[in-house]
Amino acid sequence: MIIINGKKYYLKTKRELFTDEFQEILRKSYRRKERTGNRYVEKIFCACRARLYTAHLNKKNLYVLRTYPKETGRHRPSCIFHKDNADTFIEDSNEIVIASENLLFKTGSIIKNTKSSKTKPVKNGEYKEILGFNHLIFLLIDEAYSLVFNYTNKGTNRLSGNIKNVPTKEFIRFFKKIVHETKIKNGGTIEMALKKNNAFLYIDILTEYEEEENFIRYKTINKDEYIHLPKKIWDKAVRFAKIYNSVISPPYLLLKISKNRKTIRFFIMPVANTDTFIPVESNKERIIANKLVEDYKAIYKPLTTTSIKRVLTKDIAREFYKAVSPDTRPDFFVFKKNNIEVIEVVDENNRDPEYLERLKEKEAEYKKLSTLFFYRRLIL
Numbered sequence: 001m002i003i004i005n006g007k008k009y010y011l012k013t014k015r016e017l018f019t020d021e022f023q024e025i026l027r028k029s030y031r032r033k034e035r036t037g038n039r040y041v042e043k044i045f046c047a048c049r050a051r052l053y054t055a056h057l058n059k060k061n062l063y064v065l066r067t068y069p070k071e072t073g074r075h076r077p078s079c080i081f082h083k084d085n086a087d088t089f090i091e092d093s094n095e096i097v098i099a100s101e102n103l104l105f106k107t108g109s110i111i112k113n114t115k116s117s118k119t120k121p122v123k124n125g126e127y128k129e130i131l132g133f134n135h136l137i138f139l140l141i142d143e144a145y146s147l148v149f150n151y152t153n154k155g156t157n158r159l160s161g162n163i164k165n166v167p168t169k170e171f172i173r174f175f176k177k178i179v180h181e182t183k184i185k186n187g188g189t190i191e192m193a194l195k196k197n198n199a200f201l202y203i204d205i206l207t208e209y210e211e212e213e214n215f216i217r218y219k220t221i222n223k224d225e226y227i228h229l230p231k232k233i234w235d236k237a238v239r240f241a242k243i244y245n246s247v248i249s250p251p252y253l254l255l256k257i258s259k260n261r262k263t264i265r266f267f268i269m270p271v272a273n274t275d276t277f278i279p280v281e282s283n284k285e286r287i288i289a290n291k292l293v294e295d296y297k298a299i300y301k302p303l304t305t306t307s308i309k310r311v312l313t314k315d316i317a318r319e320f321y322k323a324v325s326p327d328t329r330p331d332f333f334v335f336k337k338n339n340i341e342v343i344e345v346v347d348e349n350n351r352d353p354e355y356l357e358r359l360k361e362k363e364a365e366y367k368k369l370s371t372l373f374f375y376r377r378l379i380l
Helices: 013-018 019-037 069-074 128-152 166-182 191-198 229-242 282-295 306-312 314-323 352-366
Strands: 002-004 008-009 044-046 050-057 062-067 199-211 215-220 227-230 252-259 262-269 298-300 332-337 340-346 372-378
Touching: 008 229, 013 062, 013 306, 019 340, 044 069, 044 314, 050 069, 062 069, 069 282, 128 166, 128 262, 128 306, 166 191, 191 199, 227 229, 227 262, 229 262, 282 298, 282 332, 282 340, 282 372, 306 314
Parallel strands: 340 372
Antiparallel strands: 002 008, 002 044, 044 050, 050 062, 199 215, 199 252, 215 227, 252 262, 298 332, 332 340
């Protein structure tokens, strides 16, 4: 999340700042700063309350947000502006570029306690490389999901009623290619780093698992025999996937990196089913997603706002953003004949004031949508 002059924007990645809509917001902010000559006239903060400022990259004509030097220690490891997050290095090229191969292989680093100069483990035991790795894979999933959706529906009008869902096998093929081709800042790609370190990348769908005292054993679509995994590695993966909080059962998209027969990185993301790739955030949302597929054929769950314009196509996305804020991201788009249904999956038991305030804002925006769209609220 970022706050610009009191207005909250709910972003999951820095990359979302490169959409046309956010570039216009940042452009106006930068011009106000330049016009007044007051670098502090714009009050911009991240969720950690670290102060940010707008900068202009002349060569690319892009506007970005940067942290004031004395404020960098405020960023929590999970913040999108933390220096170890995977999309810290995209500013000049709008590419996903990782800082070093440490993100893939290094273990044992602990996060500094920002309140003192001493290095201490944080209470939840999260390692900065694990957080950065999970964020990287999330970014790459978002990228692959939108690209393979467009590949699957190449040449098909989004309002034709003939849009198709993404087959899981096709998603994995695209996803693996994108992961391999991801660049490393100091040279090379992830594929080259894997070869150099005699490491292996494996992607599959995890179908079931059992917990033991010190390890997990699980099965996948392609391996029906149980595979064993140390519980401490599993715990880091499920913390990012929020499985402890939401109690989401399999299936999960699974990605792991192994070296010397040991798993050193393990990522999971809940999906609706094993046949079509649709990410979900709870078991109830999984039921809704599968019912939507059964009733309406094609749906898309945007993980970030970056992919929305790509999936809706430029003209339809323009109509969408005429009515809504640049950070608005529905739970699902349902592609029907002559219109696209916008779905919000609402948790009636969630009494968090911020959640309710944002839901109210989004539903007010959806009422302004053109006839290309139709809004529906679905209750968990």
